[in-house]
Amino acid sequence: MVLTISALIRRRPLTLHQREQVDFYIAILPWLLGLILFTGGPVLASLIFSVTNWTGMNLAEVKWVGLENFRTLLFDDGLFWIATVNTFYYSFGAVTLGTMGALFVAILLNQNLPGTTLLRVIYYLPSITSGVAISILWIWLFNPQVGLVNYLLSVVGIKGPLWLGSQDWVKPALILKSTWGIGANMIIILAGLQGVPVSLYEAAKIDGANWWHEFRHVTLPMLSPVLFFVVVISVINSLQILTDVLVMTQGGPGTASFVYVYYIYQAAFQYLKMGYASALAWILFAIILALTLLQLWGSKRWVYYEGGEH
Numbered sequence: 001m002v003l004t005i006s007a008l009i010r011r012r013p014l015t016l017h018q019r020e021q022v023d024f025y026i027a028i029l030p031w032l033l034g035l036i037l038f039t040g041g042p043v044l045a046s047l048i049f050s051v052t053n054w055t056g057m058n059l060a061e062v063k064w065v066g067l068e069n070f071r072t073l074l075f076d077d078g079l080f081w082i083a084t085v086n087t088f089y090y091s092f093g094a095v096t097l098g099t100m101g102a103l104f105v106a107i108l109l110n111q112n113l114p115g116t117t118l119l120r121v122i123y124y125l126p127s128i129t130s131g132v133a134i135s136i137l138w139i140w141l142f143n144p145q146v147g148l149v150n151y152l153l154s155v156v157g158i159k160g161p162l163w164l165g166s167q168d169w170v171k172p173a174l175i176l177k178s179t180w181g182i183g184a185n186m187i188i189i190l191a192g193l194q195g196v197p198v199s200l201y202e203a204a205k206i207d208g209a210n211w212w213h214e215f216r217h218v219t220l221p222m223l224s225p226v227l228f229f230v231v232v233i234s235v236i237n238s239l240q241i242l243t244d245v246l247v248m249t250q251g252g253p254g255t256a257s258f259v260y261v262y263y264i265y266q267a268a269f270q271y272l273k274m275g276y277a278s279a280l281a282w283i284l285f286a287i288i289l290a291l292t293l294l295q296l297w298g299s300k301r302w303v304y305y306e307g308g309e310h
Contacts, residue, residue: 049278056274069279087260090236093175102185110193124183135247138177168255174244185230193228224303232295
């Protein structure tokens with residue numbers, strides 16, 4: 001790269017390799033500018049704002065407060081801990097149920113049966129549909145009087161709860177709603193299933209294995225790298241839930257569904273505490289980073305690769 005710039009400055013003819021370098025950097029320049037201006041810049045700015053009292057309005061009134069925002073969050077702000085607990089509750093339920101559901105559907109759609117291609121498209125569509133539109137749909141589904149969910153429960157003799165209007169049921173309702181978007185993970189797992197060598201199943205059948213043995217000792221080990229990827233991405237996404245809460249519950253009833261990113265949204269755009277919201281965002285970043293590193297460490301115990309390395 002240095003030699004290429006030197007040649008351009010001195011107006012010397014470029015070699016073929018240098019021309020390829022120039023074309024490469026020209027091609028990625030728009031993306032680099034976008035990364036610096038719209039991602040790297042705001043990230044760096046939020047780090048600076050996290051140690052100030054900026055309201056998000058007037059930069060002339062910004063005052064340096066050091067680590068006061070972080071101290072207040074960790075030791076004086078009860079809402080911070082409520083939001084953290086609610087977010088972890090939702091994340092555990094959504095990731096567990098979503099991963100199991102995606103795996104189950106992927107196994108079903110991995111069969112060579114008529115109509116499976118259409119079913120794959122149908123299962124995937126909700127994951128690319130507008131989150132606001134789907135949230136509005138689920139508000140109706142969870143309606144305790146005229147909603148479809150309680151109607152189906154009444155058919156089998158079960159009285160449905162208030163769902164979004166109940167402090168006990170609002171988080172399970174959000175977890176149940178999250179399964180609507182398992183299509184993306186289902187596609188990833190399905191691709192992993194189709195990459196499992198058929199010879200392994202044939203060898204297992206020769207050894208007398210039934211369907212459970214094949215699933216436990218062939219499918220899961222061969223699929224473990226894919227499942228690991230799905231779990232890591234799902235955890236990261238679930239910890240950043242916002243649209244469902246913003247549209248369906250606004251953090252209620254009470255603080256039963258008051259989640260972390262919704263608190264960031266409130267602090268930044270309703271209470272005009274942009275510095276405080278930036279501190280919240282950086283703590284969330286630290287939590288996500290710690291959980292990701294923990295999952296990477298734990299993957300050595302259950303993720304298997306074709307080369308034999310764990």
